Amino acid sequence: MLTAVKNQTRITALSIKYALMREMLNKATFTSNVVFMVLNNASFIIQWVVLFSIRDNIGGYTLKQVLLLWGLAAMTYGVSRFFFAKAFSLSNIINNGKLDSFLVQPKNVLISAITTDVSPSALGDILYGYIILFIYGFSFGTFFLYTLFGILGGLIVTAISVILNSLSFWFQKTDVIAETGNNLMTNFATYPDGIFKGAVKLLLYTLVPVGIATYLPIQVLTEFNLVKLLIVLGFTIIIVLLAFLVFYKGLKRYSSSNLMIARI
Amino acid sequence: MPKEGRFMAIITVKNLSKTFKVKLKEKGLKGSIKSIFKPKYKVVRAVNNISFEVEKGEIIAFIGPNGAGKSTTIKMLTGILYPNKGEVNVLDINPVVNRKKLAYQIGTVFGQKEQLWTHLTPYDNFKFFGAIYDIPEAAVEKKIEEFNEVFELSEFINTPVRNLSLGQRIRCEIVASLIHEPKVLFLDEPTIGLDPVVKENIRTLIKRMNKEYKTTIFLTSHDVGDIEKLCKRVIIINDGKIVLDDSMENLKYHYLNKKIVEVKMREKVNLDNEEGITILKDKGYNLKIEVDITKKSVTDALKLLNPENIVDINISNIPLEDIISTIYKEGI
Incomplete structure (x- = not known):
């Protein structure tokens, strides 16, 4: 079991490395993608600086906490899109019969399929996340928790995308549903949770679990709370397992295709 | 068992x-x-x-x-x-x-x-495939060396796959x-x-x-x-x-009950309405016929053509392609 996990990790790391090498073939495009994503994220902070010049507190957040929120949201987004880029176009992979080459390999089909590509701009998101952490105030404890929450958030976002995209096994074109779900996760993650009340707040801790991926981690980073940390950890494990379950249940309905396909 | x-x-x-x-x-x-x-x-x-x-x-x-x-x-x-x-x-x-x-x-x-990963060389691809099958690196190296020799890959083993010809690529796909x-x-x-x-x-x-x-x-x-x-x-x-x-x-054996006979003759021969013989091509002195050997032997067909009259002759089986096409169309 342990050897299998070790071998799967080895091949996943190799796959991500080769995908990154492919993106780095064109140095100018690669660098500009990373740099411009950092600048793009930074530009959004300006509006918050303007808002906080009028009020000291928005939805229970200070400017520093909003910065941290943006940083963590970028980290979460970056981790999911860099390491698991294909999870966001899984519907297309399923519908076009591109799972064949992964199915004939003795490895986990889902992990192999979603780690064959990386998004260079997502590297910019991760970089931006760490820049924000340094602005917020660096300490080893915060760095560790921030990185952990970035990874857990990334896994939650990826798992949600896998679940929504896997619906393609049953309903064919579900890419729009998946995209809507992914956009909801991204958009809500950049607003202080104090501004949401009632049903919306309930939604953010259940169906669109931004509350668990981003808000709870911000609360833990501001004031450490083991229970909240364990809730995030537990939720991540459950949703990742659910993603595997839905994908493998759907895989039995996979119909492949005879399209001419090249791995480029 | x-x-x-x-x-x-x-x-x-x-x-x-x-x-x-x-x-x-x-x-x-x-x-x-x-x-x-x-x-x-x-x-x-x-x-x-x-x-x-x-x-x-x-x-x-x-x-x-x-x-x-x-x-x-x-x-x-x-x-x-x-x-x-x-x-x-x-x-x-x-x-x-x-x-x-x-x-x-x-x-x-x-x-x-x-x-195969197209931006990588066949060598790197083979190493990647070795990792997929959990083969130790030294064993993969040895295997690549062996394949390089047996399947003559040395000319392009270090060229990125996207720069290979289709034939070389398929060869690498098979070797991988x-x-x-x-x-x-x-x-x-x-x-x-x-x-x-x-x-x-x-x-x-x-x-x-x-x-x-x-x-x-x-x-x-x-x-x-x-x-x-x-x-x-x-x-x-x-x-x-x-x-x-x-x-x-x-x-x-079962489906080759027809023979193709191509002949070049001194004089024209009329084989119209001969049982077991189908004329495929008739260009005067050059004739191509199909002989159904369940109805007429090749010897009998040649007798009709008159061996003395034949300048050149070629007897062949029906191409396998035609047999398979017939099975596709008509079944058994």
């Missing part, structure tokens, strides 16, 4: 069926709107109750026209698709139950689907699928789109790996040359059903 006088079957297929549900749509925008509210489906039976066995070390041709069910069958044998009915066993492993275990034992090459020394290799149209010289190279490679590594080869191809030059047994599938499962020798 091994059968008397035969090797043990390493692929067993029993009453295998696969159906697909296909959405029907009436033409035009109106049809598209209608299909949203009242979708109609039809069930396509891609593979219909087929059974066969393959023995160790065989090179078997699994052929049929487009849409006959070849690829669907291969995909069920390799664990890509789940069958609706029936049993599949490859090397005593059920692909549905134990896909990963089977994957360590088999290799697959889909001529229409590329598995051998890195873990599979016991069975599934080749789905490996020579598609290749020129005759490259096709011949690929055939040599397939023959060599069958001979050197005792690999059982399950081949689908539309190229009669592949089938004729590589396979000793042929299974023909049409409309999801097996219409023929026989040795190549028997196929030729």
